[in-house]
Amino acid sequence: MGMDPGDLVPKSNISRCIHVLRGQRVLLDRDLAALYAVKTIALRQQVKRNLERFPADFMFQLTAAEAKALVSQKVIPSGRSLGGHLPYAFTQEGISMLSSVLRSPGAVMVNVEIMRTFVRLREMTASHRELARRLDEMERRFEGRFRLVFRAIRRIIAPREPPKPQIGFRP
Numbered sequence: 001m002g003m004d005p006g007d008l009v010p011k012s013n014i015s016r017c018i019h020v021l022r023g024q025r026v027l028l029d030r031d032l033a034a035l036y037a038v039k040t041i042a043l044r045q046q047v048k049r050n051l052e053r054f055p056a057d058f059m060f061q062l063t064a065a066e067a068k069a070l071v072s073q074k075v076i077p078s079g080r081s082l083g084g085h086l087p088y089a090f091t092q093e094g095i096s097m098l099s100s101v102l103r104s105p106g107a108v109m110v111n112v113e114i115m116r117t118f119v120r121l122r123e124m125t126a127s128h129r130e131l132a133r134r135l136d137e138m139e140r141r142f143e144g145r146f147r148l149v150f151r152a153i154r155r156i157i158a159p160r161e162p163p164k165p166q167i168g169f170r171p
Contacts, residue, residue, distance in 0.1 A: 014117040019075060019089075021066060025121065026089035027114070028062075030076075032098065035114070036107050044088065046101045053101065058094030062086050092118045131157060 017031035029047075033040040047054055062070070067086050070076045076087070090098065092115070099111040135153060 029088040059090050
């Protein structure tokens with residue numbers, strides 16, 4: 001019996017690393033390197049040695065503007081932390097392909113957990129869409145009599161921005 005991938009990487013660490021760029025859910029090379037416990041440069045080298053496995057819909061390099069936006073959102077600590085290189089973003093398919101490039105047992109187990117996280121996110125998105133559809137249907141059926149109730153419910157189920165970390169001294 002193998003080790004549980006959740007023992008290696010907590011699920012919350014993975015979901016915090018997933019970002020939406022160019023309309024796709026992606027993980028950045030630096031976050032993947034941290035999850036796989038390798039250096040970012042080592043991950044990039046393995047990818048560059050196997051570029052034919054990573055077409056544009058599996059992986060893309062961020063533009064300077066995208067990287068700057070991530071720095072301003074505190075996703076990336078600073079422009080200096082990029083080491084003069086623009087990050088690569090990996091889609092779910094690209095991350096799956098990484099398991100064939102990074103061959104350690106730990107990498108395979110981390111990949112399994114990342115794939116499970118992507119599936120959970122897809123399921124949550126689908127359930128929110130279904131809930132919104134049902135609310136629309138109920139609102140039409142009751143001819144607006146409960147408009148305030150429906151607005152309050154929509155505010156509750158709306159996706160929220162993650163809290164920004166506080167900077168400074170905390171007593």
